[in-house]
Amino acid sequence: MARSAKTGRSNGPTLRDVAGRAGVSAMTVTRALRDDPRVSPETRERVLAAVAELGYRPNAVARSLRLGRASGLVGLVVTNLANPFYSRLALGLDSVVGEHGLKTVIGNTGQDLDAERDLVADLVTRRVDGIIAVPAEADQRHLAAAAAQGVPVVCASRPPSGFEADHVLVDDFGGAKDATERLIAQGHRRIGFLGPPAAVYTSTERLRGYHAALADAGLPADDRHVRQGAQDTADAAHAAAELLALHDPPTALFCSNNRNTIGAVRAAGPDVALAGFDDFELADMLGRALTIVAYDSDELGRAAGRLLVDRIHQTPESTAAPRRTVLPTRPLHYGG
Amino acid sequence: MARSAKTGRSNGPTLRDVAGRAGVSAMTVTRALRDDPRVSPETRERVLAAVAELGYRPNAVARSLRLGRASGLVGLVVTNLANPFYSRLALGLDSVVGEHGLKTVIGNTGQDLDAERDLVADLVTRRVDGIIAVPAEADQRHLAAAAAQGVPVVCASRPPSGFEADHVLVDDFGGAKDATERLIAQGHRRIGFLGPPAAVYTSTERLRGYHAALADAGLPADDRHVRQGAQDTADAAHAAAELLALHDPPTALFCSNNRNTIGAVRAAGPDVALAGFDDFELADMLGRALTIVAYDSDELGRAAGRLLVDRIHQTPESTAAPRRTVLPTRPLHYGG
DNA sequence: CTGTTAGCGCTTTCAC
DNA sequence: GTGAAAGCGCTAACAG
Numbered sequence: 001m002a003r004s005a006k007t008g009r010s011n012g013p014t015l016r017d018v019a020g021r022a023g024v025s026a027m028t029v030t031r032a033l034r035d036d037p038r039v040s041p042e043t044r045e046r047v048l049a050a051v052a053e054l055g056y057r058p059n060a061v062a063r064s065l066r067l068g069r070a071s072g073l074v075g076l077v078v079t080n081l082a083n084p085f086y087s088r089l090a091l092g093l094d095s096v097v098g099e100h101g102l103k104t105v106i107g108n109t110g111q112d113l114d115a116e117r118d119l120v121a122d123l124v125t126r127r128v129d130g131i132i133a134v135p136a137e138a139d140q141r142h143l144a145a146a147a148a149q150g151v152p153v154v155c156a157s158r159p160p161s162g163f164e165a166d167h168v169l170v171d172d173f174g175g176a177k178d179a180t181e182r183l184i185a186q187g188h189r190r191i192g193f194l195g196p197p198a199a200v201y202t203s204t205e206r207l208r209g210y211h212a213a214l215a216d217a218g219l220p221a222d223d224r225h226v227r228q229g230a231q232d233t234a235d236a237a238h239a240a241a242e243l244l245a246l247h248d249p250p251t252a253l254f255c256s257n258n259r260n261t262i263g264a265v266r267a268a269g270p271d272v273a274l275a276g277f278d279d280f281e282l283a284d285m286l287g288r289a290l291t292i293v294a295y296d297s298d299e300l301g302r303a304a305g306r307l308l309v310d311r312i313h314q315t316p317e318s319t320a321a322p323r324r325t326v327l328p329t330r331p332l333h334y335g336g
Numbered sequence: 337m338a339r340s341a342k343t344g345r346s347n348g349p350t351l352r353d354v355a356g357r358a359g360v361s362a363m364t365v366t367r368a369l370r371d372d373p374r375v376s377p378e379t380r381e382r383v384l385a386a387v388a389e390l391g392y393r394p395n396a397v398a399r400s401l402r403l404g405r406a407s408g409l410v411g412l413v414v415t416n417l418a419n420p421f422y423s424r425l426a427l428g429l430d431s432v433v434g435e436h437g438l439k440t441v442i443g444n445t446g447q448d449l450d451a452e453r454d455l456v457a458d459l460v461t462r463r464v465d466g467i468i469a470v471p472a473e474a475d476q477r478h479l480a481a482a483a484a485q486g487v488p489v490v491c492a493s494r495p496p497s498g499f500e501a502d503h504v505l506v507d508d509f510g511g512a513k514d515a516t517e518r519l520i521a522q523g524h525r526r527i528g529f530l531g532p533p534a535a536v537y538t539s540t541e542r543l544r545g546y547h548a549a550l551a552d553a554g555l556p557a558d559d560r561h562v563r564q565g566a567q568d569t570a571d572a573a574h575a576a577a578e579l580l581a582l583h584d585p586p587t588a589l590f591c592s593n594n595r596n597t598i599g600a601v602r603a604a605g606p607d608v609a610l611a612g613f614d615d616f617e618l619a620d621m622l623g624r625a626l627t628i629v630a631y632d633s634d635e636l637g638r639a640a641g642r643l644l645v646d647r648i649h650q651t652p653e654s655t656a657a658p659r660r661t662v663l664p665t666r667p668l669h670y671g672g
Numbered sequence: 673c674t675g676t677t678a679g680c681g682c683t684t685t686c687a688c
Numbered sequence: 689g690t691g692a693a694a695g696c697g698c699t700a701a702c703a704g
Binding site: 061082282 | 395
Binding site for chain 2: 696697698699700
């Protein structure tokens with residue numbers, strides 16, 4: 001019954017409908033709604049009443065268009081939201097940008113670079129206020145293009161490559177070195193490495209850390225003990241089994257992310273020592289010793305959000321130097 | 337150098353800039369871009385060249401405004417994206433709506449009804465094409481209001497209350513009854529119940545299933561053995577410990593979601609039998625018997641996405657009757 | 673095959 | 689204190 005639009009459209013009441021109802025002009029309605037001090041209390045009253053009666057909802061799309069930029073959206077580009085690591089990142093990000101009236105648009109690319117390219121282009125088209133990306137690979141020309149078009153870009157977990165941008169990293173090298181050193185301190189001399197494909201920045205950094213620990217201890221690096229490529233736990237279990245089936249198998253494994261650690265847990269008996277990057281739920285309930293290098297993935301999202309918000313609130317062309325945040329890791333030991 | 341906007345704004349080239357460059361009108365550019373058959377190949381060629389040279393990106397905001405509805409966004413309202421259950425739902429949803437050119441805007445409410453209200457209002461303001469919600473509580477007037485304003489709403493995991501809407505449910509009652517029956521079949525006669533607050537629909541449905549199984553077996557229902565309220569694993573472990581400290585403690589526990597099951601795993605020794613709703617990673621590696629009632633949470637998101645897409649593609653006022661999808665559960669047994 | 677006109681809903685600018 | 693005009697970038701609806 002309260003559905004009387006002149007046009008017969010299904011589009012809800014507009015500012016002018018409210019204005020008509022309240023007997024004022026459209027301008028006055030905007031002002032009243034935005035608490036402009038120079039509207040008389042009486043008028044404001046009437047406007048608010050009309051708004052309530054009509055069930056008026058401002059149209060953020062129109063507002064955004066008029067204002068030029070500022071859709072009030074930030075785009076999040078991740079490879080796999082099912083990985084708790086990314087969902088926590090998303091949560092941390094959303095909590096920070098939410099405080100600034102921004103909403104998060106998620107885009108899941110499933111490790112597919114083409115999908116990532118399309119997604120970024122689409123986000124630019126939608127005039128998002130900024131983009132947070134965990135780039136799948138080193139080819140980031142699509143992100144560079146977005147940045148060049150004036151969309152603030154923040155890289156999370158991996159650095160920008162081929163262009164400059166704010167980014168938040170984890171101390172991949174240090175954490176991996178620390179974990180490997182702990183295995184060495186336990187007396188292990190043949191230590192395997194399990195990780196995702198070499199194209200993934202974090203994997204390669206963590207491999208560097210592993211190698212550095214071996215080198216510092218004067219241990220030889222054996223390529224046969226390094227397996228890069230496992231993206232999920234099944235792959236990882238398979239790779240771990242292969243390593244352990246060598247004639248001189250490693251006596252310990254360092255796993256460079258939680259997918260690989262969980263795969264290794266499934267494949268390796270309790271006699272094989274395990275250390276891994278990334279904490280995960282129930283790591284303490286597996287009935288075996290486990291050394292974990294942990295970090296705060298919510299904080300990764302929050303830090304990225306803060307960098308992005310700062311950048312958004314900057315004047316368009318005041319190109320401050322890109323900022324980098326590196327999050328520390330901390331070692332955990334789950335008892336057997 | 338390629339940044340010559342009349343207005344001096346920082347807003348990138350517009351359709352008219354492209355038109356000028358290509359020596360045609362704005363209309364022709366739109367047509368060329370949307371593959372309208374009645375533009376000559378030559379003209380299209382020139383337009384595309386101009387687009388490339390200028391780095392033109394269409395403005396989806398302007399398009400959306402012009403087209404009336406259709407922001408190309410769907411809103412997702414969940415309580416806790418860190419729960420794998422919700423992140424998978426998000427993923428399933430995004431995969432389905434993505435096929436229709438829609439993006440997902442996430443909103444995490446943290447169980448806060450006020451936050452949920454604000455979020456829904458904001459999504460309506462942004463003119464999302466539809467909303468998928470996992471309502472935190474039975475008070476859903478904000479969702480009803482959105483639906484009344486013509487925004488398609490789909491409820492996931494919980495039914496709409498106080499209004500009509502498409503929804504996707506899990507067979508909460510049947511699954512809980514099944515799990516409880518399995519404990520009974522193992523010979524247990526004092527079975528505890530652990531779940532989130534009674535305000536959560538699924539918890540109450542699953543409690544009904546638990547009670548039905550007891551009744552069918554002629555077992556008495558003992559209120560002291562029912563604990564509703566635990567939202568996280570720490571709460572749940574605490575509640576489980578309390579149950580097991582009674583003078584006539586239950587010999588088995590049915591846990592109505594994965595948070596509660598994990599809490600119970602931490603609190604209960606191997607002598608206590610455990611059954612739980614929701615599968616979770618590593619459930620098979622805990623070194624104890626565990627009966628799980630599982631369902632496909634990706635599919636929950638996909639099904640919700642399909643209902644929403646259907647509804648969006650409908651004519652505005654053809655109010656087809658609300659549809660309901662119920663997903664089956666399947667029992668799993670992890671060995672001890 | 674291509675162009676002109678008009679307007680989506682809002683807000684900035686300038687009058688009154 | 690309030691209003692009228694103009695236009696953000698795009699696209700239906702009509703010309704030609």
